[in-house]
Amino acid sequence: MTFSTGITGIQNMAPELPVQASEDLLSTPMFNLIHSFGVDLHHAESYIGKTTRMSRFERLSTDGGQLDGSGIDPAAEVPVRTDIDATMEIYAKSIVTNEQVVLWENSKTLTKFTALLGQWLREKEDLLMRDLFASSVSYINATGGLNGDQPSNISLNDVNNIENILLGNDARSMLTSLEATLKFATGGVRDAFIALANTNLAADLQKVQGVLLKSAYPTQEGIRPEEYCSISRFRFFVSSKAARTPGISLKGNTVYTIPMYGLEAAAKIEQNNYTAVIGYRPPWVVSAVAQNSQLYAKFAIARAITNQNWISGLNVTTFQPS
């Protein structure tokens, strides 16, 4: 015996609102911001042009200088000043929202978009500093790796060569040492220079002789999440957006650029009141019928390599072509 199928189930009685938002938004992807924290911060004032000049006196000669008792003075020396100029530039981004979005589709859009614009500010700034490092610094091709490419994959010899260059140029290390503790399988980390690498190099970094992965540091306190390892006198920070140029190695593989530097090698200059501006233009301003509102973010930045002596770096390829 069968009954009629007048059953009211999920097939014909789905919820009136078939979807619901979960309690919170998922994370917006963001890459590691590694290109700004190691540079000097300077400030530019308003009303006096868009070029910021940073000046340095070169050290005096240590040749001669002995008085011989004759009463004749040693020759005076004319100090030499080096001027490094940087041009202020403004970057901006905006989001226009139609009132129908808020009316029918979504809530708290201003809050969400403000967060997005804030993330854009920092990401854009990071990439601008990356471009400075990639464009305006001399790099040495790694040759100590065994992948047969030019440049080769990274090796300890290559890292030590850059340390020689920086030390030979009297560069100062930037990061303080991490003292060894009695924790098992950990070791001390010397005061160090900074190295910035692409995440595609992570596998190669692990293979470099003498590498100390972050997990083996004596402490994790105060260590940035972007840090990956320590090799020789350098602590490596990684980002998926770190510099690379596809297809130009001897074998046609991607070449990665690793800036390696110490104190006062590069600078980021902020314009007063323009470090990070986020604003809102209401609908009656943006739209003739008051339907579109606008959020915007803008910031001003100038950037410069302030001392080429204290920055160097490596061009590398990966052991396995990437």
Place this chain on the structure above:
Amino acid sequence: MAFTIVSQGTFTQPATAVNQIIPLPSGADYFVTTNLTQMATTQGTGRVVRGEWYGGGLTAVNDGLRWKKTNSTSAINIDKFSTSTASNGFTYVTSFPAPQAALTGTTITQANGAVASVTNTYSEGDTVVIYNAVGMEQISGMTFTISSVTGSQFTLLGLDSSGFAAAATAFSVRRVNQFTPVEPSFLYVTKVSQAVGAQVTVSQANSVYLGQKLEFTVPASFGMVQLNNFYQPQSKPIVVTSIVDAYNFTINIDTTNYTAFAFPASSGSPTVQLFATVAPAGQSTQFNPITGVQTGYNFTNIPFHTGIFIPYMYVPAGAQSPGGSAADVIVWQAYKMETGTINAPVPS
């Protein structure tokens, strides 16, 4: 208004027409060029008088609609730049361009002003990266400005390869952007003389300025390591004292007794250290209180600044291209949806 002109302008091609880069701060959904000069003439071989580009992925790279006069009349034919016979069309660039697809060349000569043979569509003054130069691996990976460009070869005026052991018998080359993301940029050094006030040659044209300060990085494989900063008295940066020509300049260093500068042998690659480079280190600004003359000031090129504005429209030159040929007057207009895109317009 939802669809409006956001920017427009004109340019006149010089005696040797050049590719144009037109910054578009708001981007573009539609871009059009009109060749006013050719609109008013008829040529034996019909010219392109109008070019159109649509955004949203509707127009392929190096393409667009080509409005072309037929031979010797003003009758118009319309097709795409990619249609046979193909000519260069528009390229809309929204992020810093990666190196273009590789071309495979046959030889690079041993000459002062080495000549590279490769079938190409490059233009005078383009910038290229050469790699895998068989027999001349010491230059593999270097960036060059090219000149005397024909469809089958170009010259590297910034490279004197006459002292190399052999010519290159094969190589790969990619065109790259003329400017780096930030200028001034580091440069490849190809020659340094042994002289009072040494003369330096770099591989790219018009990249160094009078009064600029520089720091050299010369690996031992190139000989003249004394140019490296840590060998210099007081570690002072080196100053550019004169500009000889597009590729050559002199510096305030007496290199007479320095080790000779020379490229390593090709056979040393890949283990030999490359390259000899020079990086910008500021400028030497001086004021003479007697004459009241300031020297070394350059507020345009020496300060660190963005190399190229993005986004931009690349408008190639040529009688069959939107940029036109010698002396042509071109009007361009960029249109932009006020909100939305050409694929997803909002109600208006």
